[in-house]
Each structure stands twice: as C-alpha cells, then as structure tokens.
Amino acid sequence: MSFFIKQNDTVPSIRVTLKNGSGTAIDLVNATVRFHMRTLTGTTKVNSSAAVVNANTGIVQYNWGGSDTDTIGSFQGEFQVTYADATVETFPNDGFVHIEILDDIA
Numbered sequence: 001m002s003f004f005i006k007q008n009d010t011v012p013s014i015r016v017t018l019k020n021g022s023g024t025a026i027d028l029v030n031a032t033v034r035f036h037m038r039t040l041t042g043t044t045k046v047n048s049s050a051a052v053v054n055a056n057t058g059i060v061q062y063n064w065g066g067s068d069t070d071t072i073g074s075f076q077g078e079f080q081v082t083y084a085d086a087t088v089e090t091f092p093n094d095g096f097v098h099i100e101i102l103d104d105i106a
Contacts, residue, residue, distance in 0.1 A: 001016065001092070001097050001098065002097075002099075003097060003098070003100070004099075004100045005064070005100075005101055005102070006069075006102050006103075006104040007069060007070065007071075007072050007102065007103055008066075008069055008070055009064070009069055009104075010064040010068075011064070013061045013062060013064065014035070014061065014062045014077070014099070015053065015059065015061040015062075016091075016097070017057065017059050017060075018059075018079060018091045021093070025056075025057045025058035025059075026058040026089075026091070027055070027056065027058070028055040028056075028058055028060070028081065029055045029084075030055075030083070030084035031052065031055070031081050031082060031083050031084060032049070032052075032081070033051075033052055033080065033081050033082075034047065034048065034050060034080045035047075035048055035049075035062035035077065035078075035080075036078050037068070037075050037076065037077040037099060038075060038076055039073065039074075039075060039076075040073075040075070045068065045075060046068050048062070050062040062079075069101050071101060072101050072103045074098070074099070075098075075099040075100075076096035076098070077096060077097035077098075077099045078092065078097060079091045
C-alpha cells in the first residue's frame with residue numbers, strides 16, 4: 001500500500017483495514033493500536049496512538065499531528081496492535097506502508 005500527502009498537511013488521515021494472511025479482517029475488540037513511521041534509514045518520525053474506527057472489521061486510522069509531515073521524503077509505516085491478552089502483532093506483516101510526503105508550493 002502507498003499513501004501520499006503534501007508537506008505540513010494533516011489530512012487526509014491514513015486509514016487501513018488490518019487483515020491476516022488469508023485476507024480476513026482482524027478483530028480489534030479490546031485492542032489498542034499504535035502507528036509507527038520511520039525514514040528509510042531507520043530514524044523514527046512517528047510513534048503514536050492510532051484510532052480503532054471499527055473494531056469488528058479491523059479498520060484503524062492515524063490522524064496526523066502538526067510535525068508528522070514537516071519533512072519531505074519517503075517513509076515506512078506500520079500499525080502495531082496489542083490485543084487484550086497482551087500479545088502484539090504488526091501490520092502489514094509482509095512489509096510496510098509506503099508513505100510519500102511531497103513538497104508543496106506554498
């Protein structure tokens with residue numbers, strides 16, 4: 001998955017449906033989710049709570065903060081789920097969300 005946003009923008013939010021390897025949506029009832037984003041060289045840019053939009057259908061969303069998109073470039077993102085039993089699973093588990101922050105004119 002690829003996501004594009006302009007520098008210093010805070011919308012649109014990044015919204016995804018978390019699915020297991022067979023394509024079934026993850027049950028997020030009583031789970032918490034964090035969004036992580038880093039540069040391609042491994043420097044963490046974002047490590048913040050994400051919202052569970054629909055726990056039954058695995059939909060999560062991260063709402064950008066003011067400094068999250070202040071640097072143009074390519075980034076890797078992921079959503080980390082902590083289930084009610086304290087187990088942890090990261091999505092996507094076969095790579096990363098490719099995030100591009102593009103330069104704006106003004």
